[in-house]
Amino acid sequence: MAQTIHLTLPTEATPLIRKAAELLQRTINERSGARLVPENGELTLELALQPGLGAEGFEIADGPQNTVRVLANDERGVLYGVGKLLRSSRYSSEGFEVGTWRGVSVPQKSVRGIYFATHFHNFYHDAPLEKVQRYVEELALWGINTLSVWFDMHHYESFQDPAAQEMITRLQGILSTAREVGITPSTGFLANEGYAGSPPELRATWGCGDRHLPAHYHTELCPNVPGARDQLLRWTKERLVPFVEAGLGYLWLWPYDQGGCCCHQCHPWGGNGFLKCAEQVARLAKREIPDLKIVLSTWDFNSYYPGEWEGLAQAMAEDASWVDYIMADGREGHFPEYPVKHGSPGGLPLIGFPEISMIGHTIWGGWGANPAPVMMQGLWNQGKGLLSGGYPYSEGIFEDLNKMLFAGFYWDPDRSAEEIVREYVAYEFSPEVVEEVTRAIGILERTLPRAWGQTGEEPRFPIERPEEIEEAEALLWAADARLPEWARRAWRWRILLLRGIIDGELLRNDFHTSEAAETALEELTVIYHAEHAGRYVAPPTKAARRVQRPC
Known part of the structure; x- marks a missing residue:
């Protein structure tokens, strides 16, 4: 020493x-x-x-x-x-x-990113800026070289809305720190995104036959309504200004969830209306920022209409000059079939958007850490030979380990999830507890899926596979006793241990939250700065369950 x-x-x-x-x-x-x-x-x-x-x-x-x-x-x-x-x-x-x-x-993938979903009053939205900035620095040490944030327009009446300006300043602060640690700034726009105060006569249609588009806030515009595209381009130019100042390197253009239009002129959105919007936005953005890289997302393609991938492939075969990357990934650990069978449209580089947050339960991270090394390894294996990297989708700090798994995969595609987990545990906690904590992490992945069953006034949260819960809790408590003080106090350890405590309390109380579980949930709320968070990103304390803030 x-x-x-x-x-x-x-x-x-x-x-x-x-x-x-x-x-x-x-x-x-x-x-x-x-x-x-x-x-x-x-x-x-x-x-x-x-x-x-x-x-x-x-x-x-x-x-x-x-x-x-x-x-x-x-x-x-x-x-x-x-x-x-x-x-x-x-x-x-x-x-x-x-x-x-x-x-x-030497890193094998060139785009080693992370996406901070800066909305819903989650950690990225509400935590003190210096905490988010420190987190950016810590991610950089794992090899992350690009960070994407989002100015979620539907929260605001207009660009001039004081709350919008406050968020712009916050995003600039996050991206400023990113540049200081060698991380290239990125952001994403929905192709037809609108403010809460968007003109009603320009708005999109969200009913697709007997289905409705998900997470559609009914503020988006239909590009085929006269005047809508001009409005979208004005908003684009307006929003680009602060990101030019931040050194923007990548701009994503997004089709669905939220976004989209179901009218007959836009149908099918992914291969038609979306591309018409996106191309005009992309060309404007490249004029404003000549070195900008455009990332065209395919999120939810073919979920509402057949043929969207095929429509994109045809469009890219005709003219892909305005696109630099295609982004592809799916929900719940599934990689899209089209690029696996046919390759990337237009032969463009393909990057991923792995889902690391919304797994196991609709309260994302509400129970503490959600480590999922087996699931992440499986998702990576589906696309690793096709991808030039990617941006894991993060709704908070509760999936910190999952971020580092993808940082490791992007650096060395053949490195195993288990090896990365062991390195993470040794570094963030202690080399002395690698065996028991790695074992506990595997159990926490298997015991994450759960339901929300309302019986009377008090809800139940039955865990699908509860058999190993007590073992995980015991392993975590045993490790806690052996940790150095700096690790025991750290939020990364607390969210892991609190997950074990909460699950143990649920098991012992017929899957109701006990007083001890409530105390643990309240601590998570403080760690996440989730006092005002939307219901999907707020630990389900009694107070949060009463309010049920929207997302």
């Missing part, structure tokens, strides 16, 4: 390399009794550039006289090498034990 560490940087260190050094020092200071010294440390850590390793890659190697070197192809590689060094090291009150991992590592 080293108690003193000397850190050296390149002579002309860039701001990103200096940020990597700052995060290295912060982590060591917070987790160990070691301190950094200006010279003559027991351990020397050297950060240096060594072009030729491969884009964003790094090497960790031993140097002379108790020196460990992080050599990187470029400045992003320095940050990612620091992250790997930190994850393989040990921390204690006695000092810092540098990790033993040595070798060269």
Whole structure:
């Protein structure tokens, strides 16, 4: 264990390399009794550039006289090498034990993203900005290189709405931090998205035969109504301005959930009206930001109309000049069949949008952590040979482990979920508890699916497979007793342990929430900053169940 560490940087260190050094020092200071010294440390850590390793890659190697070197192809590689060094090291009150991992590592997927769904008063929407910014920094250490946020128009009367301007400022703050840690900013627009105050005469139709479009707020516009496309383009130009200032690198254009129009002129939306809207928005955006990459989403294609994938493929065969990537993924762990059988429309690079939040129950994260390594591995295996990366869909911090699983898959497509879980547990908690916590995580995945059954005034939340709940709870409590204090207090551990506590209380109380479960749910609410959250992202405390805020 080293108690003193000397850190050296390149002579002309860039701001990103200096940020990597700052995060290295912060982590060591917070987790160990070691301190950094200006010279003559027991351990020397050297950060240096060594072009030729491969884009964003790094090497960790031993140097002379108790020196460990992080050599990187470029400045992003320095940050990612620091992250790997930190994850393989040990921390204690006695000092810092540098990790033993040595070798060269180069990411295999170029788009290693995450999507923060900045709405519904979830963590990204309501937590203090500095907490969200710190979270962005922590994700960067795992190799995340692009972050997407969303300005959800239906919340606001117009762009000038004070609440809209407040959100724009918040998103700029999040993306500013992203740029500081080498993360390329991204955002998404629904192709026909409208404000709450959108003109009623321009609005879209949401009834598709005997079905209605999901999550349609009835503020979207129909592009075939005279004047609607002009209005959509005015709104696009207006919204782009703050994102230009944020250094926008990617813009997604989205068809459904929310979004869409079912009128006969737009039908079928995914292969017709959507593309007409999206192309005009994309070309306008590229004029405003020449280096911008357009990502065309296929979310929910063929769910309401047949032939949407085929319509997109035909359109891209004729002219794909306005699109840079196709985004494809499905619900509940299913990857779309079309690109597997036929390839990506237009031969464009394909990126994913894996669902990591909305699994097991409609209260997403309301019971604590929702680790799902088996499900995530299965989803990744379906598309990994086709994908250039992706943006996992996140509604909060409760699926933190699931984010890191995809960060690991994008870096090394053949790395197993179990290996990533073990690295995560060792780094975020302690190498001493890897076995029992990894076992508990597997149980928590199997016991996540549950229902909401209303019987009288008090609801029941029956868990589908409760047989292993007591074992998971016991494993987590045993690990808790062995954790260092910094890990025991950390929110990542608390949401995992609270999940075990809540499930145990449900089991012992005929799946009703007990007083102890209520206390745990209230703690989750504080951790998530979910005091005003919509019902799908709020822990189901008695207070939240009474209010049932809309999403």
